Amino acid sequence: MKRRPTIMDVAARAGVSKSTVSLVLQGSKQVRPETRKTVEAAMAEIGYVYNRAAANLRSASVGLVGLVINDLRNPFFTEFATSLQMALAAEGYATVIANSDEDPELQAKLVGSMIEHGVAALVISPAYGEASDTFDQLARTGLPVLQVLRRMDERTDLFPFASFDxxxxxxxxxxxxxxxxxxxxxxxxxxxxxxxxxxxxxxxxxxxxxxxxxxxxxxxxxxxxxxxxxxxxxxxxxxxxxxxxxxxxxxxxxxxxxxxxxxxxxxxxxxxxxxxxxxxxxxxxxxxxxxxxDIAGFARDTAARLLAWMVEGQRPEPELRIPVRxxxxxxxxxxxx
Incomplete structure (x- = not known):
């Protein structure tokens, strides 16, 4: 019996990521019109049928936020991750936390996995090294993404950056x-x-x-x-x-x-x-x-800015520096x- 086409088949035919196909199926306005047409054409060509019941089961992921940290062994970053997770939990969002261990290749894989699992937004304290594999795939999704504590991608119009002075x-x-x-x-x-x-x-x-x-x-x-x-x-x-x-x-x-x-x-x-x-x-x-x-306060502010972007469409300023003492x-x- 012939296998039913999947989202992965559509993505391969259209030359886009699985997350982009998912955004098209969800009717997201973040997808460019030309990309949407390409994906829809690929669906028609291979006979893909959207299973809305299954999609509804997956919709719980809209309350899921990804957090990728460069070094969770460092107590500074651990406190940030914990404080951010607690701030998001208070607003009803679950956080998936991953440690890149200062490895840009691992970081790209972690981000790709989070995208595939349908995170609604992502916060990243990037690893040092070549970061294009990480940020280019994030750019294609159109998800709200904040760079914190380190700026490894200069496109702060896409990935607003916040840190300390x-x-x-x-x-x-x-x-x-x-x-x-x-x-x-x-x-x-x-x-x-x-x-x-x-x-x-x-x-x-x-x-x-x-x-x-x-x-x-x-x-x-x-x-x-x-x-x-x-x-x-x-x-x-x-x-x-x-x-x-x-x-x-x-x-x-x-x-x-x-x-x-x-x-x-x-x-x-x-x-x-x-x-x-x-x-x-x-x-x-x-x-x-x-x-x-004030890393705990910084984490709470990060959560607030991310939620304002996700829920109300208020994109944060490109760069923010917090005073220290x-x-x-x-x-x-x-x-x-």
């Missing part, structure tokens, strides 16, 4: 260390050549340049392990350095551990400021000064803080 944060951290008497302030962490590293480093650079002070930067992975390694490097090769602005709190916590291992006090003889203000920053010993990004603690203020 990292440059202002590192500048405030550097001025704070200068006020505490530091004069040789290093920047520690962040892989070179990446936009996020340049952003978090730029405020530090501008403040030191204005003060006529030397700049020492140690780049590496944003991990505790690199922070401990950087402590050894600073002690051996840059004994004049008396403070550090770190790319994130994980690097800062590793740096403090490295100095503790070497018997050097942190907070007075050497001052440290981290970035992100994860929960552990206030629980470490000494407590870690950090540039605070320094939370000074003992690692930069000294043991009496």
């Amino acid at each position: 990292y440059a202002a944060g590192s500048a405030e951290a550097t001025r704070h260390l200068l006020d505490q008497g530091a004069r040789h302030i290093a920047f520690v962490g962040g892989l070179p050549g990446r936009a996020i590293t340049r952003e978090r480093k730029s405020g530090w650079r501008e403040v030191l340049k204005a003060e006529g002070l030397d700049q020492v930067a140690l780049h590496g992975k944003s991990t505790r392990a690199f922070g401990m390694q950087a402590a050894d490097t600073l002690l051996a090769d840059h004994p004049e350095v008396d403070a550090a602005v770190c790319f994130n709190d994980l690097v800062a916590l590793g740096l403090m551990a490295g100095f503790a291992r070497a018997g050097r006090p942190v907070g007075q003889g050497f001052r440290v400021v981290g970035f992100d203000d994860i929960e552990e920053a206030a629980q470490s010993w000494p407590q870690l000064s950090s540039v605070s990004c 320094l939370v000074p603690r003992a690692s930069s203020l000294g043991p009496a803080a």
Whole structure:
């Protein structure tokens, strides 16, 4: 007996994705008229019959939002994912969460799978690397898509971007260390050549340049392990350095551990400021000064902007930067803080 044609057969004949065929069947206005005609012609050619009863069973997915995160092992991103999921759940939406593990090929596959399973919208904190496979397939669907925390596709008219004012944060951290008497302030962490590293480093650079002070930067992975390694490097090769602005709190916590291992006090003889203000920053010993990004509030705002786009058609502005603030603690203020 001859097999009944499927959506996949229609997609192959029309030269489009399965999600595009689904949008045509749903009568979505997001599909271009010429694409709709191509898909409808393919249906007629192969004798595809739309099973509306089955489609109604699948319609529950209209309340499904996809979330792809570059590194869920990092507590900063974990808090964002959790907070966003809770904010969407409060409005009746379920969230499918996936970790791309900084792998752009895996990311493209995850996004493709989410599209095939009928997510109504998607939020992505992209992996570094070639992102065209991910964003080109998203562009073809016409789904509401937000880039957050990292911008890997410049088409912010299609994929609005939101993050924090990292440059202002590192500048405030550097001025704070200068006020505490530091004069040789290093920047520690962040892989070179990446936009996020340049952003978090730029405020530090501008403040030191204005003060006529030397700049020492140690780049590496944003991990505790690199922070401990950087402590050894600073002690051996840059004994004049008396403070550090770190790319994130994980690097800062590793740096403090490295100095503790070497018997050097942190907070007075050497001052440290981290970035992100994860929960552990206030629980470490000494407590870690950090540039605070209100990640839970950012997640709630992301949910609100996405829902306004999905439900009311209010497309977010192309780029949004959220203010940050320094939370000074003992690692930069000294043991009496």
